[in-house]
Amino acid sequence: xHLDNTGRPSVNAMDSEELSIEEFNxxxxxxxxxxPRRKLPLDLFHFKEEINVLVPLYRAGNPxxxxxxxxxxxxxxxxxxxxxxxxxxxxxxxLSSSLDVAxxxxxxxxxxxxxxxxxxxxxxxxxxxxxxxxDVLEMIGWAxxxxxxxxxxxxxxxxxxxxxxxxxxxxxxxxxxxxxxxVALYCRSGDYDADTSADELSRxxxxxxxxxxxxxxxxxxxxxxxxxxxxxxxxxxxxxxxQGVEIANRLGLTGPEVxxxxxxxHERLDGSGYPNKLRGEAVGLLGxxxxxxxxxxxxxxxxxxxxxxxxxxxxxxxxxxxxxxxxSISRELVTFLKNITF
Numbered sequence: 415x416h417l418d419n420t421g422r423p424s425v426n427a428m429d430s431e432e433l434s435i436e437e438f439n440x441x442x443x444x445x446x447x448x449x450p451r452r453k454l455p456l457d458l459f460h461f462k463e464e465i466n467v468l469v470p471l472y473r474a475g476n477p478x479x480x481x482x483x484x485x486x487x488x489x490x491x492x493x494x495x496x497x498x499x500x501x502x503x504x505x506x507x508x509l510s511s512s513l514d515v516a517x518x519x520x521x522x523x524x525x526x527x528x529x530x531x532x533x534x535x536x537x538x539x540x541x542x543x544x545x546x547x548x549d550v551l552e553m554i555g556w557a558x559x560x561x562x563x564x565x566x567x568x569x570x571x572x573x574x575x576x577x578x579x580x581x582x583x584x585x586x587x588x589x590x591x592x593x594x595x596x597v598a599l600y601c602r603s604g605d606y607d608a609d610t611s612a613d614e615l616s617r618x619x620x621x622x623x624x625x626x627x628x629x630x631x632x633x634x635x636x637x638x639x640x641x642x643x644x645x646x647x648x649x650x651x652x653x654x655x656x657q658g659v660e661i662a663n664r665l666g667l668t669g670p671e672v673x674x675x676x677x678x679x680h681e682r683l684d685g686s687g688y689p690n691k692l693r694g695e696a697v698g699l700l701g702x703x704x705x706x707x708x709x710x711x712x713x714x715x716x717x718x719x720x721x722x723x724x725x726x727x728x729x730x731x732x733x734x735x736x737x738x739x740x741x742s743i744s745r746e747l748v749t750f751l752k753n754i755t756f
Contacts (some may be wrong), residue, residue, distance in 0.1 A: 431670060437499055437500075438498055440461075441458075441490050446487060448590070454472065458470075458497060459495075460494055463685045471495075494514045502521075509662035510533050513534055525577060529581065531594075532582075532594060534557055535554075536586065543627065548665060554624075558616045558619045570600070573598065574754075576598040577755060579595050584715070588711050591710075592625070592711040593619070593623040593625065595707040601756055602749075618700065628653070632650060632651055655678075658677070678697055678704070679699055679704040681696075682739070701716045702740040709732065725751055733745060
């Protein structure tokens with residue numbers, strides 16, 4: 415394809431590359447407004463109604479001039495702006511910072527939306543853990559309100575969250591992945607049903623995504639240490655659960671749905687956990703769910719010199735450790751693994 419200095423394909427190139435509309439999706443104005451301003455990662459096409467064909471308008475990676483952007487916006491308003499289905503991943507990339515638009519975009523699958531939720535939550539969680547300010551917390555709450563609606567619209571969407579947690583198993587994603595798995599498991603628990611409101615679900619999800627908040631107070635020299643921790647280092651590490659609750663409380667976050675995952679995700683049913691060595695039913699449901707999700711993601715997460723374990727093997731080990739972990743939750747995790755694609 416030949417391009418002029420605006421990134422627009424030349425007339426000759428357009429004439430030679432007429433395309434079938436059946437292989438393309440229409441771009442709504444609201445979605446187009448979320449696209450990057452200077453360069454786009456995907457090609458754009460103009461549907462010419464008078465001849466009933468698509469012709470190239472813009473090639474990915476080239477400068478996207480204001481004049482061309484204005485024209486493309488007008489085409490989207492007229493229902494004449496399209497992208498190739500072969501570039502679906504690039505289209506998702508364009509909407510990755512616009513959750514409110516993404517959840518209503520007809521071009522996105524439920525898995526696409528789940529993946530966008532994951533990326534947004536990674537960004538917001540990192541910012542909040544680095545500096546826990548109320549305005550960032552408000553943004554997290556807004557994102558989780560949308561996530562709760564996404565789950566209430568179709569309960570099957572929980573499986574897409576679980577799948578998203580397995581698509582990128584890096585250290586950077588570990589905490590958000592654990593939160594995604596925890597939310598998915600909660601939606602399969604006895605505490606969740608059709609009467610659970612979106613507000614209630616959002617509140618529970620907040621606890622799951624803030625569960626490791628106290629680790630922001632632990633030195634990287636301790637958290638990144640490859641060797642066994644000294645007793646003093648281990649003590650400081652184990653204080654992170656209480657520190658997390660203290661931070662949450664200072665921000666006005668109270669109640670078991672928030673405090674329980676933060677305080678109890680390292681408690682174990684046999685009393686071997688911390689900080690309070692709780693046993694059996696003294697460990698709440700949200701603490702047990704978070705404990706399974708956190709341990710599971712720690713096992714399957716890739717590290718620089720140690721690749722993560724196979725998900726099925728990790729889940730099976732948690733079932734074997736039924737004295738420490740709630741085996742009913744671990745079995746639900748196995749059920750998810752049988753029904754998701756990643």
